[in-house]
Amino acid sequence: MDAAALLADLQAAFPGAAPRPSADMPGLDVPAADLPAAVTRLRDAHGFDLLADLCGVDRGPAVSPRFSVVVHLLGSGHHAYLRVAAACPDDAAPEAPSLTAVHPGADWHEREAFDMFGIRFAGHPDLRRILMWDGYPHHPLRKEFPLAGMPVDLPAADVAAVTGRRVEPAPMMGGPFVSPGGTMAKAEPVARDESWNEENPKP
Amino acid sequence: MRTTKEISLGDVAARSEELGAERMSLNLGPSHPATHGVLRLRLELDGDTVTQCDPVIGYLHRGDEKIAEAMTYNQFVPYTDRLDYLAPLANNVAYALAVENLAGIRVPPRCEAIRVVCCELARISSHLLGIGVYAMDTGAWTVFMYTFNEREKLYTLFEELTGARFTTSYTRVGGVARDLPEGWTGRVEGFCDGVLRVVDEVDALLTRNRIFLERTEGIAPISRELALAHGLTGANLRASGVPLDLRKDRPYSGYGQYAFDVPVGTKGDCYDRYLVRMEEMRQSVAIVRQALARMPDGPVACVDQRRIVLPPKDKVMTRMEELIQNFMLVTEGPQVPAGECYFEAENPKGALGFYVVSRGGGVPFRLRIRGPSFVSLSILPKVVPGHHLTDIPSILGSLDFVMGECDR
Numbered sequence: 195m196d197a198a199a200l201l202a203d204l205q206a207a208f209p210g211a212a213p214r215p216s217a218d219m220p221g222l223d224v225p226a227a228d229l230p231a232a233v234t235r236l237r238d239a240h241g242f243d244l245l246a247d248l249c250g251v252d253r254g255p256a257v258s259p260r261f262s263v264v265v266h267l268l269g270s271g272h273h274a275y276l277r278v279a280a281a282c283p284d285d286a287a288p289e290a291p292s293l294t295a296v297h298p299g300a301d302w303h304e305r306e307a308f309d310m311f312g313i314r315f316a317g318h319p320d321l322r323r324i325l326m327w328d329g330y331p332h333h334p335l336r337k338e339f340p341l342a343g344m345p346v347d348l349p350a351a352d353v354a355a356v357t358g359r360r361v362e363p364a365p366m367m368g369g370p371f372v373s374p375g376g377t378m379a380k381a382e383p384v385a386r387d388e389s390w391n392e393e394n395p396k397p
Numbered sequence: 398m399r400t401t402k403e404i405s406l407g408d409v410a411a412r413s414e415e416l417g418a419e420r421m422s423l424n425l426g427p428s429h430p431a432t433h434g435v436l437r438l439r440l441e442l443d444g445d446t447v448t449q450c451d452p453v454i455g456y457l458h459r460g461d462e463k464i465a466e467a468m469t470y471n472q473f474v475p476y477t478d479r480l481d482y483l484a485p486l487a488n489n490v491a492y493a494l495a496v497e498n499l500a501g502i503r504v505p506p507r508c509e510a511i512r513v514v515c516c517e518l519a520r521i522s523s524h525l526l527g528i529g530v531y532a533m534d535t536g537a538w539t540v541f542m543y544t545f546n547e548r549e550k551l552y553t554l555f556e557e558l559t560g561a562r563f564t565t566s567y568t569r570v571g572g573v574a575r576d577l578p579e580g581w582t583g584r585v586e587g588f589c590d591g592v593l594r595v596v597d598e599v600d601a602l603l604t605r606n607r608i609f610l611e612r613t614e615g616i617a618p619i620s621r622e623l624a625l626a627h628g629l630t631g632a633n634l635r636a637s638g639v640p641l642d643l644r645k646d647r648p649y650s651g652y653g654q655y656a657f658d659v660p661v662g663t664k665g666d667c668y669d670r671y672l673v674r675m676e677e678m679r680q681s682v683a684i685v686r687q688a689l690a691r692m693p694d695g696p697v698a699c700v701d702q703r704r705i706v707l708p709p710k711d712k713v714m715t716r717m718e719e720l721i722q723n724f725m726l727v728t729e730g731p732q733v734p735a736g737e738c739y740f741e742a743e744n745p746k747g748a749l750g751f752y753v754v755s756r757g758g759g760v761p762f763r764l765r766i767r768g769p770s771f772v773s774l775s776i777l778p779k780v781v782p783g784h785h786l787t788d789i790p791s792i793l794g795s796l797d798f799v800m801g802e803c804d805r
Binding site for chain 1 (some may be wrong): 460
């Protein structure tokens, strides 16, 4: 696999493409709009048929373009890697075209990049959160998100709002045994032996 | 006299509205023995047949990628133990290699050989558990007892080597934490003899077992095209007939010098995935034996890389330069140049990838973890529909995933 010829071919096909300085593998920067076409060309003409990874990168609120999508491709025939990166033009509402039509395996990777960075993938069939729960308000891998996290309502609160039922706290003792009526202290002999339970608070 | 009319399944499907048939939605998991961890499958059933499968993940999400941005490269090694927690040694090695690639250093031959032994023992350990619980998923209890017993011996060896049975944290950027203990290689040789006997026994118990065949053969075939399109790696990809093995095709850590075969399946069904894993264990034993037989002498870390590798402890206590080196490394971390690097290692579950973006210094700017289990699970919506509900444990077990690595 001749890296220079590969880059020259891509640059001829996509005038906006530029080589990306990378030490470990050939790299290519393409405009976000050209990403699906470039990856399709790489798959069909250059044998990069396996999408190894797709992830978002946030360069911090002070830098523009702030968000980019980095794709790592592998050829199952020639075993060479290639890095293709596309910067999202809009810093406030980052968006990139989806690769799911080219590599169906991009589906979950794009959902994760959306979940973690808030990058929207145009044309993704089912773009929703994957690791955090639906309704979570933040994008945790953005640089301004604090490591310690931010307090949010847990899903139990909205479950209660929808179902109208209070969410029962987990039983205090006795493990998986759930007593049909009364307190654990009455129903469970194990609990009865304790010096403290629901009725007698811990000294 | 009452007459009954036979109704075929096709009639039922065509007249489902009229007959009042309705689809049932069912949650499998997140806490279910067949899901091997906290995986939840949102299923839609038509009778006993699955019509839709939507995996819900994230129950074990710990934000490892965020955590990594707040600590030095070596401090993150214990977090890699908890990715694929059935093969922590292999994760340690993959992570160390990724950072070393970025730093542009290559560890000494002895360290490479030790890492190969670690990776292959981790693979044996992971496959022993994977096949043991797979047999249990498909209704055979005994196999698990044989394989778990063997894995226990392996954990004793890991404890001697690393000080911990499970969370090994054995590698450092630029080397490994300590050299092999006295007599350890001999005990590994002994283990290799024993584990081959157990693999043969499992072979005899399962490979021609009628019940096992019924539950795995022809179930969830993944075609070569589908596997490649979804980016499957490791044994799951090879079972579909793609002979891609990074140890062979992109040799790292000196894998190029060992002779081993890459088993490949033909149909890509659950049975093929089982067969590939069985053979991989035998090949791993062959690699371990070769690596032990020609274990080179020398240091186990790049001792000349003073801005990356800690100095020897005895010198720290007696010499000024080494004391400063130790202090700088512990407080500021191994100094890695600015740049980016993506490295994938052939782990037991598939290709574990680390994408490290550095702006120089001892802390990564961004660390992306590409978990093979995440990718393996993403294929479920394609392969599960059309199968019976009772096939789901077979399919899940055959993909051999770990939620720690999927959710990260």
